[in-house]
Amino acid sequence: MLELKHISKWYNVGGKPTFILKDINLKINDGEFVSIMGPSGSGKSTLLHIIGMLDDASEGEYNFMDQAVHTLREKQRSQLYKQHIGFVFQAYHLIDELTVYENIETPLIYQNIKSSERKAMVADILDRFQIVGKKDLFPTQLSGGQQQLVGIARALIAKPRLLLADEPTGNLNSRQGEEIMDLFKQLNKDGVTIIQVTHSEKNAGYGSHIINLLDGRVEQ
Amino acid sequence: MLKNYLIVAFRNLKRNKAFSFINIFGLALGMVCSLLIMLWVLDEKSMDTWHANDSRLFVVYEQQTYDGKVEAGYYTPGLLYQELKKNIPEVEMATGFNPGTDNATFEAGEKIMKVKGTFTGADFFRMFSYPLLKGDRNTVLKDPSGMAISRSMANNFFGSPDSAIGKTIRFENKSVFTVAGVFEDLPNNDSRRFQYLINWEAYVKENQWLTEWGNNGPHTYIMLRADANPALVEKKIAKFLDNYNKYLDANFKIELHLQKWSDMYLHSNFKNGKIAGGRIEYTHIFSVVAIFILLIACINFMNLATARSMKRAKEIGVRKVVGAVRSSLIRQFIGEAILISFFAVLLAILFLALLLPAFNLLTNKQIEFPFRSWTFWLSLAGLVIITGFIAGSYPALFLSSFRPIAVLKGTLRLSPTSASLRKGLVVFQFMLSIILIVGTIVVSEQIKYVQTKNLGYNKENLIYIPVEGDLTTKYTLFKQQALKTPGIQLVSRTNQAPTRIENSTFGVKWDGKDPNARIAFTQVSVGYDYAKTLKLSFKEGRDFSLDFPTDSTNYLINEQALKRIGYKDPVGKPLTFWEKKGTIVGVLKDFHVNSMHAPIVPLVIRLSETDPWGSILVRTDPGKTQLALTGIEKLCKELNPKFPFTYQFADQEYQKLYSEEKTVEKLSDCFAVLAIVISCLGLLGLAMFTAEQRTREIGIRKVLGASIQSLFALLSKDFLKLVLVAFLIACPLAWWIMRGWLQNFEYRIPVSWWAFALAGVAALMIALCTISFQAIKAALANPVKSLRTE
């Protein structure tokens, strides 16, 4: 599905480059469920953002579904990830001014999907996540776990092939966390490739394999 | 997509009521202001242009070169129009027009009334589109006994246009005319205000001077053939008068020029013989003011939107992550701005409907709410879109440029450029406001100055009565009787109102004058006691007196005239006026014979108590005006029974010379107030925002022991600094602009420092009040509460 070759990322701090990612080589196949672990500040989120095309690498090659991402222009790249990638954040990042329903609907709007079709898709996912009763509430009226469910529903609404999750259970209690992990497991079974960042060994265990990051390098 | 944006926009508006109010209300104020100005400018520009032949109608003006000067004006010889029509094939029609639309007395049956109107030629109704209700366009003014009257005049005298036609009406108790036509009352977009028109021949019969080419008076209007080229015709007629006017030579040249007839209204000032603006300047000035005020309102919008962008940043980050491209975000934010400006326009329409009557009163117009005008609604739509774009573009571009990851990671900092841009915009707003305030102060000071300046004569307690009917012959009797009437001090007469002496002549000669030189003197004829009645002062010599029978050929001059003539000891020296030899008996100190727009000119005063026109001047005892008026009215009724008694106060007539400036004063007052209100609305918004943003900081400072005063200073001083900077930039600009405006006056105040000081202090105080409301609120807030909300 995707392959990183010699990916590095650095920022210029005080005139000299500080490396955040150094020479990352990584290959992830269709249907995998990968967990990225590592101490705080080791570059996990940065790596996930590069994979999700929200950030550029400073150096290296990135191929995603047979396309050389590092050569694509902004518009094409956004087209690519709009179709194939869903993102889940630790802080949920829902739009406060929109209801649950409208939040979930937003990605479909940006893909120019017809209104009737959108209705059906949102209804479907609300049903699947059992949050139909909450569809007219605003994010601030929900608990953390519920908000994260909405966040995941929004990430999945456009039926992505790849789900990226940055500490999705970081702000949740353990029971809520478990529910989310079970959901991920089920999704993976249905064919969605998942890459998650996590601090918890237990959550990492849900995945098919683990990548350890330390100071911007992959630990073998 | 649109629906999604609309939802967000609406919820944002609802959630932030104060900001929404400031945005919408401020924008609406700005819009209503520019709408009013737009309507006013359109009205001004449409003046007189409604005639079907507009593009072919021209006015002839004279450019005179003499005495080292070039001057121009619309006054032309009374014979000119006929000669032009006869000799220039391109001139299809032509007419003379007496521009002085005076009140004349008419009598029909029992009714005697004063009506405003004038004389004009037979082609008039064929050239101009004034609708004729009765009569034939081609012949109405052809018959030497024919005249046309307006619908209201017909109603007033005869009950209806139908019954008016063919009736006779007595004019000034001396001639009788037949109503040959009734025209519709003049529309509001016509600048002329006549209610009757009498044929030209009757005019010439009463005024033989019109048959001499050396005399100027009437306007000459022509209509060119449809295929004629105006520029070529203008060239062709330039030297036309050389064949007729025997006074023209190397020292005195007259060239004829053409101006589009409908342009007269806006471009009627001449400078050095060329057309140099007029009312058009005010339309330009106020158009600029309209744009300024709209800009000030848009700046509020931009400032509040960018200031609050941190709050919107998260939404934008998320939208980007779920697939929004930059262009769609720009569209969203511009759309939001357009929505707000749409609400503002709705409010502005409401304001407009409410304010229009007051505005009309202020500007002396009859502008109607243009419900049915396509262009109005289209330009409203344009206004919505343009202000939406101006107001929304910066926030849209700025907000959509956030990098989503930076936003979501929380590492985003508002760039210092956006803060300094915001400051720059506030400075710009206040700069414009201060300029407007200074402008208002200077305009009103200048008007106060011209109204109270010592004119050299005393215009208080001075009444004019028109010399008409039997008064023309019974003046001496009137004077005798009037002087016995209580409340009346002095009586004199003149052929031109003292507030407006305009006739001029080359016909003044003296010893040592270059016989070829053409020197224009303003001239007026007066009765005995003129100087005393007006309270003029003598530099030397004496007034005209019954004790000197030769005074009928003696003259008074003013200091300017003396300078021109150059006599050492003028009193007793010879002076010839219109070939009548006499001597100078007195030199008057200079006094203003016209508005302060014009310089004091050389003036020759001669004695004549028999002119068939002019005014009787009555000086009353202070505080006894009413008593004096009752007495004069009784006297007039007795001596001149066929004419309704009318009178004018000299001081009021003098005020009328500045009616245009007064309108400008009132308008600039309003706009300056609006500008400062809108600017302060914006400042209030920013202050609210800052206070909101700094609640936590303020809370901590308070816990640490900061006093309320120090917190107040903390919150206010940055804003006040901006107003101060604005003041420093505004001062030179305002000085430069107002100096330009004052050039319109020959006598003017200097732009004084205190106008700036006042404007600066006013702006600062108003800004301080605005900010302090928020600052005090924030400073007084309970710190524990504000910390907990974080």
Ligand SMILES: Nc1ncnc2c1ncn2[C@@H]1O[C@H](COP(=O)(O)OP(=O)(O)O)[C@@H](O)[C@H]1O
């Ligand atoms: N804009 C930036 N400039 C400089 N350093 C940065 C920037 N963004 C992130 N970093 C640094 O990169 C490192 C990795 O960050 P991140 O990928 O968020 O780590 P993790 O998610 O593993 O905790 C951190 O040490 C952080 O300080």
Ligand SMILES: [Mg+2]
């Ligand atoms: Mg992280």
